[in-house]
Amino acid sequence: MILSDFDIKKLLEKGDLIIESDYNVEEQIGPASIDFRLGNTIKYYDRTQLSIVDLKKNIPVEAIRTFFVQDGESFIIHPGQFILGVTKEKISIPDYLVARCEGRSSLGRLGLMIHSTAGFIDPGFQGTITLEIKNISEIPIKLYPGMKVGQFAFEVLKTKAEIPYGQRKSSKYMNQDQVQTSIFSIETDF
Template sequence: MTGVLASQQIRSMIASGALSAEVPILPEQIQPASLDLRLGTVAYRVRASFLAGEDIPVTDKLAAFEMHRIDLTDGAVLEKGCVYVVPLMERLRLPDGVQAVANAKSSTGRLDLLTRTITDGGTEFDRVAPGYDGPLYAEICPRSFSVLVRPGMRLNQIRFRMGQATLDDAALHSLHDARGLVSGTPVIADGLGFSVDLRPAEGDLVGYRAKPHTGVIDLDRIGGYAPGDYWEEIRTTEGRIILDPGAFYILVSREAVHIPADHAAEMAPYLAMVGEFRVHYAGFFDPGFGSHEAGGEGSRGVLEVRCHEAPFALEHGQIVGRLIYERMSERPDQLYGSGIASNYQGQGLKLSKHFRAG
């Protein structure tokens, strides 16, 4: 049996003790192809990002890098530009043959809240080797906005897989021919290409740029913030925008995407040679995202873009990212957008759920 583990298989992992937590795992943490991870009760302000390194526990590195610790019990602010490590409530005891990969949740990425998972003995962010038995930690670096967090908040998620699940280009072509993965002609090369939409069908609003000096965002406050207090609108009728170095943008893909019920996907960055910018690859795409099987008609991908050293002219239709498709081990017993709370089904250009629409 190979592929990404589905929701019912994640429940089996919880029942077997392969997944456990100091506070019982909640049903709403289980997504079609992943498990949401929860913040614990303390955050460590550290002077630098780090990986534990082979055979070294994270606690050893915390002893070396900790500046101070913050009790999250009644809520606390994580400040923009600082790095924090937060022990998570969940821990793993992975069976041999089951590996895990973590990623930030969609709303986390749209706030430019860099969140990565680290483990004891870890030599990579967001990757957990088969057989790992130990705790999980979130490294959090707010880059555009300071945020108010509390224990139990879910900023990142973890996906489990057995064996080789990734579709090669030939398999991806076949899947598109059979199921229609994107609107229009697919660009397939080491994944399914994403291009940017800078010529909207209506109006001239093409994206948002984070303002540099804003208030705190309470991550529990849904729909409570006026977009104009935190974001500048990016408008153009030319099909081109200039990205400013160091700035963070929310843009949208030109393509409407379908994730069939028996597949999952993950956004990955495109080749660095395309320009001095990077599309943040926060976000797993769950089975059923934009899919007719889950009542969708295609959903466009929101692009979280940061420009680096030099201003860069981004053109309409330019390839900026790619989706890596994977086979599911089983069809999930729940799909994205079908009977579960899915904030971004059928989305276009959209800020995180914390901001009022319109």
């Protein structure tokens, strides 16, 4: 069951759901979601420095480009380009909820995807959300820090998670506060 604005407000007031924002969170609440905004840091993998991604190895630091975009400035994402962004908002999910990171239809209609595959936020997660952003249009798009790029929708679990995200040994991204590139290579099951 997806939570309505009424339910979201109750969880925020109770302190079970925490959204840290430099913007008025009340104004970010929609009928069944909370808007989130693009942060200031962008990262991307430099294909001139990386000829292949080997999932058993870390991506070399010199192959990762990082840009800090000042408020009021922009970052141009080119057709077909894939970048990593981050939410301005930090989120803390209780052990009985999951959240979904969804794009905005207004941006989707321009060819901007804000999450490629990882739109699911586990119970017990705390931190900012790394966004997998891709321009699938044929025209460059300017992105601005602080612009609304998506929304969090929340669902109640039938029972609380036995082992919430932050208590799992494999919780690689807990408490992230900036763009986090993939650390898939630390998985040892293959």
